[in-house]
Amino acid sequence: MGNKLFLLSGPSGVGKTTIAYKLLEQMTNLERLVTYVTREPRPNEKDGEDYHFISRQEFEEKIKNNEMFEYDEHYGNFYGNSRTDLEKIWQQNKIAIILLDVNGVETVKNIFPKSKSIFLLPDNLENLEKRIRQRPMSEEAFIKRWEQVEKELKQADDFDFKVINEQDKIEEAVKKVQIITENN
Numbered sequence: 593m594g595n596k597l598f599l600l601s602g603p604s605g606v607g608k609t610t611i612a613y614k615l616l617e618q619m620t621n622l623e624r625l626v627t628y629v630t631r632e633p634r635p636n637e638k639d640g641e642d643y644h645f646i647s648r649q650e651f652e653e654k655i656k657n658n659e660m661f662e663y664d665e666h667y668g669n670f671y672g673n674s675r676t677d678l679e680k681i682w683q684q685n686k687i688a689i690i691l692l693d694v695n696g697v698e699t700v701k702n703i704f705p706k707s708k709s710i711f712l713l714p715d716n717l718e719n720l721e722k723r724i725r726q727r728p729m730s731e732e733a734f735i736k737r738w739e740q741v742e743k744e745l746k747q748a749d750d751f752d753f754k755v756i757n758e759q760d761k762i763e764e765a766v767k768k769v770q771i772i773t774e775n776n
Contacts, residue, residue, distance in 0.1 A: 596687040597678070597704050598773050599697045602712030603741040605723035607757045607765065608691045609642070611712065614766045615689070615773070622773060623686040625678050628654065631669035634728070662699040667736070671696070687773055694747045708776050710769055711751035715758040752776075 600608050612624055628644040630651050639645045646654075651670045654660050663672025673690060681688040692700065697709050714720035724737060748754055753772050757765040 595682045595704075595706075596773075597700075597707035598687065598689045599692050599700055599707055599709040600689055600712065600769070601692050601694055601697045601709065601744075601751070602757075603714070603720065603744045604737050605720050605727070605741075606712045606714050607723075607762060608712055610762060611757065611766050611769055612689060612691055614762070615770055618766070619687075619770060619773070621686055622689055623681045623684070625673055625681060625688050625690045627671055627673055627691065628660070628663075629669060629671050631667075661703055662696055664693070664695055664699070666693065667733070673700075689773070694744045694750075697751070708753065708772070709751040710753045710755060710772055711748045712765065713745070713748060713754055713756045715756055719759045 600612060602608055616622055616624055626640065626642075626644055628646055628651060630646060630648045633639065633642070633645050637643065637645075648670065651663075651672065654672070654674070655663060659674055659676065660672040661675040661678065663670055665671075671693075673696075678688055690696075690700065694711075700707055701709060720741065721738070724741070725734060729737070753776075755765050755768045755772075
């Protein structure tokens, strides 16, 4: 199988996490590389499952010790991925999948050029806006996030694959991503 790595990206609220969890339920040979983050958990997020929630100091220590193969700062928090965690997935002969923003994808593609990138697109901007607004945040935070969405959508053509996540048709998007991961 080799060291297969898929990078799942798209704008905030497009369904990256939901699609990834559905894929993980259906594909026993797929494992998610859990990202480290310095932000507080959202309601229902579990440490070690959704993210590894650590302090800024712990994160900076990991950077200093060269444990992160990529990291970035968004909305005032660090997000990054561990080389050791990725190697553990590969040692189990599993396919690794990472949920990243577009900058993270570019960084990882430079480090792992054979990785495959998948960009999730919304069916329309109104549905995407509704999904983002369901998250707890101030209007100011929403505006910042929405500006980021517009920038990210312009980068979709830079990805190896694009999949549209249509409202109320998530299973179709999951199936398309599954076919990509099984055949590439």
